[in-house]
Amino acid sequence: MSIAAELIARSNRLGADPKNTNYAGGNTSAKGTETDPVTGEPVELLWVKGSGGDLGTLKEAGLAVLRLDRMRSLVDVYPGVEREDEMVAAFDYCLHGKGGAAPSIDTAMHGLVDAPHVDHLHPDSGIAVATSADGEELTTKIFGDRVVWVPWRRPGFQLGxxxxxxxxxxxxxxxCILGGHGITAWGGTSEEAERNSLWIIxxxxxxxxxxxxxxxxxxxxxxxAPLPEAERRARAAALAPTVRGLASTDSFADTGRGMVGHFDDSSVVLDFLASSEHPRLxxxxxxCPDHFLRTKVRPLVLDLPPTSTVEESIDRLxxxxxxYREDYQGYYDRHATPDSPAIRGADPLIVLVPGVGMFSYGKDKQTARVAGEFYVNAINVMRGAEGLSTxxxxxxxxKFRIEYWALEEAKLQRMPNPKPLAGRIALVTGAxxxxxxxxxxxxxxxxxxVVIGDLDLQKAEDAADEIGGPDAAVGQAVDVSNEAAVQAMVDAAVLAFGGVDLVVNNAGLSLSKSLLDTTEADWDLQHAVMAKGSFLVSKAAARVLIEQQLGGDVVYISSKNSIFAGPNNIAYAATKAxxxxxxxxxxxxxxGHGVKVNGVNPDGVVQGSGIFAGGWGAQRAAVYGVDEKDLGKFYAQRTILKREVLPEHIAxxxxxxxGPELTHTTGLHVPVDAGVAAAFLR
Structure with a gap:
């Protein structure tokens, strides 16, 4: 196995277990000799996890490869701790070969430590020792002379x-135990370094x-004490829109996007919030720098018991x-220098509600979820430190020096531009x-x-998995004609992603019958699912949209039949109108709440349609005297453009x-019917 492959395997094993390090936290390295492709001579190299990425999923492209002689020669030109940030740019001149990741700030630690293999990790147990008031004494007591104490120093060349x-x-x-931070271990072989890391942890x-x-x-x-589970989650769903709006004040003002949320009511969180010391802690x-960069320096904590009413909790939040915003501004003002980056937002990223749980926020679901995981790490750290010491x-x-570090700002600036709907949470019925x-x-x-609402839970979950899984989409069963089921779907949406910004009323069915053949039951079913169902979904979602104060969109998938009068279509066309x-x-x-409401009027969409596959296609084909398999072509030929309308065109x-282009359009119906003159809007 090559040196790089051996390092990746070790990294993946260490990163796969959360007791060893948090997501995207820590880095690993290996030193070895390869042949220089230019000179043909042996060259000593350093392979080290690059900036960003995650140990558990690290691949070769995530490694930076440096010439060790050049990297160690930087010691001779090091200008001192006041200018150590300059050394990060110098790492680029030590790189070997093509491609690979950008060297991280911890590269010096790995290159300068005289050991073939080095691991730097953020385990809860190690950070508990590192953040204890008497951490140095505890290090000696716990490990003897096998592990040494390194006083806190910001990551960088001097720490190396x-x-x-x-x-x-x-x-x-x-x-060693790095004060306030984590651990670093080393070994003569990859196996020994991993064994030493695990022994310390x-x-x-x-x-x-x-x-x-x-x-x-x-x-x-x-x-x-924690509320019972059903009551707890109902309270969380009731509070979530308010909390998300509060956590999105700056992001919405700056970018027009809200923050995505994550909810955690695990026993770790609930037990912490039920304890007498939780306000102080x-x-x-x-x-740990990885922790507060994701969670901000401290959370917002609701100082009311769970017996308070929802209204009391909302007012106090x-x-x-x-x-919180005033305090964060004060924190920035106390420590900012003329060279500091501008304040990045004064809203909390972690909101703790006793008896209910933790809301965490980020630019996307993964970031929000990881922020919550990091605060759980912090709770574990506090438990360990308080259990042994203080x-x-x-x-x-x-903390400020790291949060507003020029190098951290540069990392943020390198991130790709967000997609047009980033930060938005969509709820689509019949999806x-x-x-x-x-x-x-x-x-x-x-x-x-995206929340995929559908009558068939298994199909909804399968569709969510196809889209990308729980950080991108979740499936939820719903009968849109049932008010309680609709509310449960909206509650599930706000617990999954923090709120709702974009609602698509698409759920439907269709009965193709003449006036005389249409029964009262047919009429009631058609209207219950589409007219009543759209009303119920819009009503439940509107409560969230209004409370968030982040604007939003509601889109109805109506039909050209809302305008066009065709045969044997009384119930369906009337409900579309x-x-x-x-x-x-x-x-x-x-x-008045910044919510736009628009509609889309498709012609018959045959391909992939659950409605057409469920009998509507056969009925409509019979009406028009064509084979069911040719129905899409028939619809296309009656249009001006002679094109079949597909689901993707409606999407x-x-x-x-x-999207970002029609920000001032509301009350509009957009025809997507390839041109049906009888359905032109008037």
């Missing part, structure tokens, strides 16, 4: 020099388990959010097939998170109505 010096002076050491965890005080977070706080904030994170000024499925896929492809007028009514009513129209 510090660790290299300490290793040189400690011949029996296999690694497991030894720290065992010591904490065996020596921790009984109640690290203090006694139970009276009245703060939460106020101290996180310590709004007050606390205003205070939790003592790094100073606020040091397991046909127009709905194509629309859901299109919205997801343009950056939205109902939907068409709902568009106009809701556009007038919701416009494209929905995207245009909700």
């Amino acid at each position: 020099l510090d660790i290299a010096e300490i290793k040189a002076k400690s011949p029996d050491a296999i690694g 497991d030894t720290a965890a065992a010591y904490i388990s065996e020596n921790s005080k009984a109640e690290p977070f203090g006694s139970a706080l009276e009245g703060y 939460a106020a101290l904030g996180t310590s 709004k007050e606390l959010a205003a205070s 939790y003592q994170p790094i100073d606020e000024s040091e 397991a097939s046909g127009i709905g499925k194509a629309t859901a896929a299109k919205l997801a492809a343009e950056g939205a998170c 109902d939907q068409a007028h709902q568009v106009r009514l809701l556009a007038a009513e919701l416009g 494209n129209a929905v995207f245009v109505l909700c």
Whole structure:
């Protein structure tokens, strides 16, 4: 196995277990010799995980490869700690070969430490020791002379020099505890480095388990016990739109996009919030740089018990959010220098609600979920530190130096531009097939998170998996004619992604019968699913849209039949006309909240359609005297453009109505029928 392949295998094993390091946290390296393709002579190289990426999923393209002689020669030109950031640019001049990842700030640690294999990780157990008030003494007590203490220093060239010096002076050491930060271990072989890393992690965890005080977070706080699960999740769904709106104030003002949310009501979170010490510990904030870069320096904590009413909680959250913004501005003003990047937003990324759980936020679902995972890591760290000693994170000024680091700002600037619908959460009904499925896929492809609502749960979940899985789409069973089921779908949406921004009323069925053959039951069923169903979905979603205060879109998939009068179509066409007028009514009513309401009028869409496959196609083919297999062609030939309308064409129209180009359009019906003169809008 090559050196790079061996390093990747070790990295993947370490990164696959969350007890070893958090997502995208830590880095690994290996040193070895290869033949220089230019000179044919041996050259000593350093393979190291590059900037960004994740150990658990690391591939060869995620490695930076440097010439070790050139990298170590940087010691001779190092201008000192006040200018150490300049060394990161110098790493580019040490690169070997083509391609690969950009070298990270931790490259110096790996290159300067005199060991063939080095691991730098962020395990909860190691950070618990690193953030204890007496961490240095605990390091000696737990590990003896096998692990040494390195006082807190911001990651960079000087930290690499510090660790290299300490290793040189400690011949029996296999690694070190980095104060306030994490661990670093090394070995003569890849297996030895991995074994040493795991020994440090497991030894720290065992010591904490065996020596921790009984109640690290203090006694139970009276009245703060978790609510029962059903009540807890109902409360979370009721609060989520308000919390998301508060967490999106700056992002919406700056970009027109809200933040995507994630909800966590695991026992780790609920137990922490039920303890007497949680207000003090939460106020101290996180310590590991990876943690607070994702969670901000501290969370917003609701200071009311779960017995408070929803209205009381909402009012208090709004007050606390205003205070949080003032406090964050003060934090920025205390530490900013003329060279500091501009403030990036004063809204919380972590919101803790006792008895209910944790809301976390990010630019997309993965970022929001990972932010929550990082705060769970922080809770575990605080538990370990408080159990052994006192939790003592790094100073606020040091957090600011990292959060507003020029190198961190440069990393943010290198990120690709967001897709048009990034930060938006879409709810599409009837989305397991046909127009709905194509629309859901299109919205997801343009950056939205999507909830697939459908009568068939299995098909909804299968469609969500096809689109990209839980960070992109989730499936939810719904009978849109049932108000409770509709509310459950909307609640599921806000718990999955934080809220709702974009609603597509697509669910439907069709009965092709003459007036005399249409029964009262036929009429009621047709209207219950489409007219009533669209009304129920819009009503439930509108509550969320209004409370978020982030604007939004509602789109009705109506039909050219809302205008065009055809034979044997009384129930279907009448309910489509109902939907068409709902568009106009809701556009007038919701416009004051920044919500646009529009419609799409397709012609018959045969391919992929659940409606047509369910008997409607055969019925309509019989009406027109054609074979069912030729129905799409028949529809195309009666249009001006002589083109068949496909689900993707409807999806494209929905995207245009909700995308960045038609921000001032509401109350409009867009024909997507290849030109049916009788259905022209008048």
